[in-house]
Amino acid sequence: MLFRLxxxxxxxxxxxxxxxxxxxxxPGEKVxxxxxxxxxxxxxxxxxxxxxxxxxxDVVTMNGLKLGLLKQHVDFGPGETVHTAALSAxxxxxxxxxxxxxxxxxxxxxxxxxxxxxxxxxxxxxxHADGFSYAAxxxxxxxxxxxxxxxxxxxxxxxxxxxxxRLGMVRLLLSGADVLLLDEPTNxxxxxxVEWLERFLHDFDKAYVIISHDRYFLDRTTERIIxxxxxxxxxxxxxxxxxxxxxxxxxxxxxxxxxxxxxLINKTQEFIRTNLAGxxxxxxxxxxxxxxxxxxxxxxxxxxxxxxxxxKKVVRTGNNVLTVDDLAIGYSTKExxxxxxxxxxxxxxxxxxxxxxxGKTTLLKTVLGELPARHGDVHWGTKIDxxxxxxxxxxLEPRNEVIQELRRVAPLADNxxxxxxxxxxxxxxxxxxxxxxxxxxxxxxxxxxxxLIYSRKNVLILDEPTNxxxIPSREALEGALxxxxxxxxxxxxxxxxxxxxxxxxxxxxxxxxxxxxGNYTEYHDWRDSREMAGSRQGEREKKREGDxxxxxxxxxxxxxxxxxxxxxxxxxxxxxxxxxxxIAVLEDExxxxxxxxxxxxxxxxxxxxxxxxGIAEAKQxxxxxxxxxxxxASAEL
Numbered sequence: 259m260l261f262r263l264x265x266x267x268x269x270x271x272x273x274x275x276x277x278x279x280x281x282x283x284x285p286g287e288k289v290x291x292x293x294x295x296x297x298x299x300x301x302x303x304x305x306x307x308x309x310x311x312x313x314x315x316d317v318v319t320m321n322g323l324k325l326g327l328l329k330q331h332v333d334f335g336p337g338e339t340v341h342t343a344a345l346s347a348x349x350x351x352x353x354x355x356x357x358x359x360x361x362x363x364x365x366x367x368x369x370x371x372x373x374x375x376x377x378x379x380x381x382x383x384x385x386h387a388d389g390f391s392y393a394a395x396x397x398x399x400x401x402x403x404x405x406x407x408x409x410x411x412x413x414x415x416x417x418x419x420x421x422x423x424r425l426g427m428v429r430l431l432l433s434g435a436d437v438l439l440l441d442e443p444t445n446x447x448x449x450x451x452v453e454w455l456e457r458f459l460h461d462f463d464k465a466y467v468i469i470s471h472d473r474y475f476l477d478r479t480t481e482r483i484i485x486x487x488x489x490x491x492x493x494x495x496x497x498x499x500x501x502x503x504x505x506x507x508x509x510x511x512x513x514x515x516x517x518x519x520x521x522l523i524n525k526t527q528e529f530i531r532t533n534l535a536g537x538x539x540x541x542x543x544x545x546x547x548x549x550x551x552x553x554x555x556x557x558x559x560x561x562x563x564x565x566x567x568x569x570k571k572v573v574r575t576g577n578n579v580l581t582v583d584d585l586a587i588g589y590s591t592k593e594x595x596x597x598x599x600x601x602x603x604x605x606x607x608x609x610x611x612x613x614x615x616x617g618k619t620t621l622l623k624t625v626l627g628e629l630p631a632r633h634g635d636v637h638w639g640t641k642i643d644x645x646x647x648x649x650x651x652x653x654l655e656p657r658n659e660v661i662q663e664l665r666r667v668a669p670l671a672d673n674x675x676x677x678x679x680x681x682x683x684x685x686x687x688x689x690x691x692x693x694x695x696x697x698x699x700x701x702x703x704x705x706x707x708x709x710l711i712y713s714r715k716n717v718l719i720l721d722e723p724t725n726x727x728x729i730p731s732r733e734a735l736e737g738a739l740x741x742x743x744x745x746x747x748x749x750x751x752x753x754x755x756x757x758x759x760x761x762x763x764x765x766x767x768x769x770x771x772x773x774x775x776g777n778y779t780e781y782h783d784w785r786d787s788r789e790m791a792g793s794r795q796g797e798r799e800k801k802r803e804g805d806x807x808x809x810x811x812x813x814x815x816x817x818x819x820x821x822x823x824x825x826x827x828x829x830x831x832x833x834x835x836x837x838x839x840x841i842a843v844l845e846d847e848x849x850x851x852x853x854x855x856x857x858x859x860x861x862x863x864x865x866x867x868x869x870x871x872g873i874a875e876a877k878q879x880x881x882x883x884x885x886x887x888x889x890x891a892s893a894e895l
Contacts (some may be wrong), residue, residue: 259284260323260437260465261306263491266315268301275301277489278315283437288459289467290476290498293486295700295728298471302486303327303439326435328443333424334414341410344396345426347432351387354380386457392432399428402454404447420446431458435524444475449614450752471729473498474753474778488556503779513558523549572716572744575604576640577849579717579745580625585634587617587624594620594633600773603849604639607739607746609756609778612766618749621764622646623717625747649722651702654708660685660705663694664882667713683708683734699726704734711738720748724755753778830891837888844881848874 262282268275275298291299304310361377378424403424421444444452459479476498483494483501496500533542573819579602586596594617610618623629664676678692683704703726724732736758756778762779765772774781849873
């Protein structure tokens with residue numbers, strides 16, 4: 259046992275946050291701590307680290323327990339660089355090393371057995387404390403957290419807030435703590451750093467507890483979930499996805515038990531009313547005493563909502579919503595990305611991912627026309643009505659009540675309809691009469707998204723829509739977008755969210771951009787297999803280089819014979835260009851045929867519908883043949 263909470267209660271200003279939390283963390287456990295905002299998750303961490311005292315209950319920790327807490331705000335001393343800040347996690351090693359330097363100086367004149375034995379003991383301690391590898395470990399973690407070598411000499415105090423938090427994470431991961439308490443560890447990390455952290459924690463042999471809204475991260479790093487709900491802790495085995503299944507089963511069972519108890523209470527109360535003054539007075543009093551002693555069960559408070567969102571259909575766009583052709587984006591002084599080529603059909607969802615500063619938001623502003631393209635073309639289809647969600651939430655009127663703010667996009671809607679829709683975004687009861695100025699960041703985000711979706715725009719462009727949202731709010735948003743029948747472009751670092759809604763991924767990766775048909779997990783698996791294949795290809799090339807060195811003349815002749823001539827390469831490139839043009843033309847024709855086939859008069863005319871369907875199938879078969887030819891030519895090239 260590392261630490262244990264037993265029936266812990268905690269209140270603030272008369273509001274009970276924890277009503278009897280009990281759980282235990284053991285060595286090596288990988289635990290996720292979940293619950294909606296305000297449930298008390300961070301309070302639990304503050305209690306474990308003794309920053310907060312409990313109102314009642316017990317907190318027991320192992321003797322000499324070394325806790326590592328990831329703080330939300332990290333500061334560094336004057337003169338401390340990025341590199342020395344990382345190395346400061348190894349204070350024990352530094353102390354041993356300092357003693358060894360002192361003894362080495364003394365040993366220049368003192369060769370006594372006592373001094374030699376003392377130095378030998380320090381050497382053993384230095385080795386046990388990883389003294390020979392700690393610098394390499396620190397530098398590996400720095401690189402994983404996104405600190406390139408040119409940043410290592412930078413003074414830590416000059417870093418941005420997000421960079422300071424990342425450096426704090428570096429120091430914590432190197433601290434050698436018995437258990438890590440990680441509060442939103444993926445904040446301020448780009449996708450590469452998050453994936454690196456997932457691999458680090460997978461191989462980490464100590465215990466940790468993670469508070470996170472990143473459900474994909476929880477899936478890949480935890481083996482047990484503790485949910486704080488109604489002030490109590492409930493433990494589930496497995497990762498986050500397994501927890502969702504088990505929680506639903508538990509809630510169904512809990513609801514049945516609650517309903518059975520309510521039925522028993524009602525029948526007992528009726529018996530008491532009927533018999534308290536009659537012949538069965540003694541039995542009635544006995545049952546009344548039983549009710550008074552009964553532990554009442556709580557009703558289930560699931561955030562899931564049955565039924566649909568009541569969304570009205572949006573105006574139908576053309577089949578081709580957006581085509582981006584050889585687009586370069588950036589500013590007058592800097593190009594962020596080039597050779598962007600993708601198309602978006604009606605009803606599709608494009609998820610955009612990538613590191614900080616790679617051009618994700620710049621791409622959104624370019625396709626919206628807010629920034630000019632450096633070169634290339636952006637073509638919008640017909641009947642397009644775009645709604646744009648930005649992270650600064652500047653479209654909200656602070657003086658309005660929540661329901662008034664939603665009415666701005668639906669002036670004729672009645673209050674009942676607006677309140678029903680707002681409940682889907684977790685605004686219940688009197689919440690709808692709160693002033694916008696009094697809402698939290700997450701509540702404002704929910705309201706802005708509710709407005710945008712309710713506005714019936716047929717194309718939504720969303721820039722990090724899940725920022726500031728807790729997990730129930732993210733689930734509510736996913737439910738709304740699942741019912742929405744328009745087209746969506748979204749920048750998001752929430753991979754779980756992208757798995758739920760994306761049909762296509764555009765990934766900014768260093769100087770390259772990938773476009774992939776599928777959700778995030780499918781893209782991730784494809785990228786990993788490509789990198790693995792590239793690694794194998796690199797190994798084969800190294801082997802061939804070795805063969806060249808062994809038999810230079812023969813290998814040179816073979817390489818020359820297998821390489822393409824300039825004319826052959828040019829013919830292949832022209833062939834590929836022609837195939838790509840033919841594919842584009844045929845795909846446009848198929849899209850036009852699909853549009854005609856959806857017309858009411860065609861649907862009603864079976865013979866005409868069959869004729870158009872046959873033409874479309876023939877063209878689709880030709881497209882497939884052209885793709886096979888394209889792949890063969892590309893492979894040869």
